Amino acid sequence: AQKVTQAQTEISVVEKEDVTLDCVYETRDTTYYLFWYKQPPSGELVFLIRRNSFDEQNEISGRYSWNFQKSTSSFNFTITASQVVDSAVYFCALSEAGNFGNEKLTFGTGTRLTIIP
Amino acid sequence: DTGVSQDPRHKITKRGQNVTFRCDPISEHNRLYWYRQTLGQGPEFLTYFQNEAQLEKSRLLSDRFSAERPKGSFSTLEIQRTEQGDSAMYLCASSEEGFGPQYEQYFGPGTRLTVT
Numbered sequence: 001a002q003k004v005t006q007a008q009t010e011i012s013v014v015e016k017e018d019v020t021l022d023c024v025y026e027t028r029d030t031t032y033y034l035f036w037y038k039q040p041p042s043g044e045l046v047f048l049i050r051r052n053s054f055d056e057q058n059e060i061s062g063r064y065s066w067n068f069q070k071s072t073s074s075f076n077f078t079i080t081a082s083q084v085v086d087s088a089v090y091f092c093a094l095s096e097a098g099n100f101g102n103e104k105l106t107f108g109t110g111t112r113l114t115i116i117p
Numbered sequence: 118d119t120g121v122s123q124d125p126r127h128k129i130t131k132r133g134q135n136v137t138f139r140c141d142p143i144s145e146h147n148r149l150y151w152y153r154q155t156l157g158q159g160p161e162f163l164t165y166f167q168n169e170a171q172l173e174k175s176r177l178l179s180d181r182f183s184a185e186r187p188k189g190s191f192s193t194l195e196i197q198r199t200e201q202g203d204s205a206m207y208l209c210a211s212s213e214e215g216f217g218p219q220y221e222q223y224f225g226p227g228t229r230l231t232v233t
Binding site (some may be wrong): 104 | 139148150157158159160161162165173202206210212219220222223224225226227
């Protein structure tokens with residue numbers, strides 16, 4: 001069975017500090033996909049990134065970067081020079097290549113990030 | 118291109134009543150998912166449609182829950198004889214068919230159900 005663990009329940013940092021959100025996953029499949037979603041106070045989940053299990057290259061998008069390490073089953077997310085608008089709950093999720101192409105997502109419990117001005 | 122829409126956004130009902138939620142996916146998305154999110158938790162998968170066919174249901178979906186997607190467009194989720202444990206945010210997501218970065222799931226704003 002697939003599982004995603006986000007051990008950090010809540011993190012608070014002062015604006016402009018860097019912050020890393022941890023994600024550890026479990027799966028028996030060799031083909032899988034990892035995601036990060038952001039859920040701001042408005043409640044709507046916003047897609048941030050998707051990586052497949054065959055691509056371990058780190059990715060950077062503006063202030064966001066992701067570190068995927070299969071050896072430790074981790075997919076960590078770093079925000080550099082944090083801003084107040086980054087305050088939200090962040091979810092890591094896993095999808096296996098399921099039956100009938102069902103890419104259902106298994107989410108972690110989320111990390112609530114608060115950026116203090 | 119409008120996003121995924123859900124109606125109503127909030128629903129308060131008394132225990133034992135039936136409720137129905139609607140989800141309108143992004144047009145031309147043939148995959149539709151329902152998830153449930155309780156306070157402090159991540160969303161949990163409930164069921165999945167490919168076009169009008171319901172292809173998978175989670176064990177979380179008891180017999181009191183039923184979902185439909187007639188004609189492969191909008192979907193409804195009905196809960197019969199609601200219980201206080203059904204109080205949650207019900208999220209709908211849609212995606213195109215296939216694997217790849219462009220096929221991520223787009224989520225609607227959710228319907229928050231409160232059972233009193």
